[in-house]
Amino acid sequence: MTITRRERRNRVAFVIALLVAGHFYVRPWLENRIAPDLLLLAMMIVAMRSRPGVGAVVGFVAGLATDILTPARFGAGALSHTIVGYLAAWGRAVFFPDNLLVNAGLFAAGAWVRTLLVLLASGASPAEFAGTLLVWAPIQAATTAIAGVIVVMVFRNWLAIRLDE
Numbered sequence: 001m002t003i004t005r006r007e008r009r010n011r012v013a014f015v016i017a018l019l020v021a022g023h024f025y026v027r028p029w030l031e032n033r034i035a036p037d038l039l040l041l042a043m044m045i046v047a048m049r050s051r052p053g054v055g056a057v058v059g060f061v062a063g064l065a066t067d068i069l070t071p072a073r074f075g076a077g078a079l080s081h082t083i084v085g086y087l088a089a090w091g092r093a094v095f096f097p098d099n100l101l102v103n104a105g106l107f108a109a110g111a112w113v114r115t116l117l118v119l120l121a122s123g124a125s126p127a128e129f130a131g132t133l134l135v136w137a138p139i140q141a142a143t144t145a146i147a148g149v150i151v152v153m154v155f156r157n158w159l160a161i162r163l164d165e
Contacts, residue, residue: 011158012049015151016042033136036147037111039066043081044110044148045159047088048103059085073122080117084110100149107148111141 023038043062047055063081067074088110095102115137119129152159 008158011155012045015155015158016046019045019151034139034143036143037114037140038144038147040081040084040111040114041107041144041148041151043085044088044107045151047085048092048106049159050089052086052089055085055087055089056082057085059083059088076118076121079121080114083117084114087113100152103152104145104149108141108145111144112137115140 019038019042023042027035027038039062043055043058046058050058059081060078062085063078066077066081070077088106091106095106116133119132124132
């Protein structure tokens, strides 16, 4: 059975919709500092399937959504998500995106770098910067990577990342 490009896009859109819904409906029930960032995960999945410009635009939109909901300076989330989206899209040319361990590493690195950029852009105090970056950011990066691996394993055939697209 041959799957058309439209069917593949619909499947990916369904997975992204599930992640976004989970981010806004399930994540608030979890401890916020360690809960996986499902919106970042959705953004990175889209970015890894597209070109760097598209990844940056998707990151910017995801960053605006997080800026509305976070107390950090407005624009810090948009900037950080834009950079991470661009780097995730660019990284698919450098790494092997079909490897599960590489995907986990990319998800964890994306979450940690996003937190670093948000802290830098929002002007966090040195104590908050160090505590968040050294304690809470790695924990959230790990939970985001675990959630990402679960999503990729469950929807492996739907999220097949092909370099020829």
